[in-house]
Amino acid sequence: xxxxxxxxxxxxxxxxxxxxxxxxxxxxxxxxxxxxxxxxxxxxxxxxxxxxxxxxxxxxxxxxxxxxxxxxxxxxxxxxxxxxxxxxxxxxxxxxxxxxxxxxxxxxxxxx
Amino acid sequence: xxxxxxxxxxxxxxxxxxxxxxxxxxxxxxxxxxxxxxxxxxxxxxxxxxxxxxxxxxxxxxxxxxxxxxxxxxxxxxxxxxxxxxxxxxxxxxxxxxxxxxxxxxxxxxxxxx
Numbered sequence: 407x408x409x410x411x412x413x414x415x416x417x418x419x420x421x422x423x424x425x426x427x428x429x430x431x432x433x434x435x436x437x438x439x440x441x442x443x444x445x446x447x448x449x450x451x452x453x454x455x456x457x458x459x460x461x462x463x464x465x466x467x468x469x470x471x472x473x474x475x476x477x478x479x480x481x482x483x484x485x486x487x488x489x490x491x492x493x494x495x496x497x498x499x500x501x502x503x504x505x506x507x508x509x510x511x512x513x514x515x516x517x518x
Numbered sequence: 519x520x521x522x523x524x525x526x527x528x529x530x531x532x533x534x535x536x537x538x539x540x541x542x543x544x545x546x547x548x549x550x551x552x553x554x555x556x557x558x559x560x561x562x563x564x565x566x567x568x569x570x571x572x573x574x575x576x577x578x579x580x581x582x583x584x585x586x587x588x589x590x591x592x593x594x595x596x597x598x599x600x601x602x603x604x605x606x607x608x609x610x611x612x613x614x615x616x617x618x619x620x621x622x623x624x625x626x627x628x629x630x631x632x
Contacts, residue, residue, distance in 0.1 A: 449522075452621075452622070499619065511560055
């Protein structure tokens with residue numbers, strides 16, 4: 407399953423599918439990007455980050471892709487599980503700033 | 519379990535009450551943050567403390583008063599709040615203010631103003 411930009415804030419997938427969550431960022435000076443997962447009743451939890459000198463970074467079941475040309479960030483989750491159901495936020499930090507700015511968020515719903 | 523602990527988890531208060539939110543971390547982090555989060559919205563930065571000194575106040579109304587008694591503790595004192603202040607208040611910490619991301623978040627205090 408895939409959502410396009412920030413106009414589809416909810417993504418529904420079946421368990422076992424791969425999920426792709428997209429984020430369009432606005433500041434071309436941003437040099438560091440973070441994905442957070444926020445489960446219901448919890449605070450945001452760090453998933454993965456990437457610096458602007460990279461275009462791909464992999465973690466356990468997650469991959470972040472960065473396309474600086476079109477200012478686009480994506481989070482890929484392999485073999486999505488019901489425990490992945492949450493709201494996912496991207497955050498960007500501009501060079502010269504030290505506080506990241508959160509994007510709008512996407513709600514991921516995983517159906518068993 | 520989160521390494522940033524916030525108390526209480528829930529708080530209901532009237533508009534004339536005075537209450538405080540508390541945040542504690544024992545990771546040796548020297549930067550601490552308060553965020554406000556409304557339902558289905560991203561967290562919004564309120565205050566940043568760096569080495570126990572207030573470094574950023576994002577034009578927050580004076581009815582919110584932060585305090586950092588020591589490097590492990592961060593408080594948010596509340597007085598004469600409005601119904602629109604009902605939200606989830608998140609505390610976060612990072613190693614220091616500059617270049618030491620990501621932030622570690624607590625699970626928040628759910629605040630309801632009657």
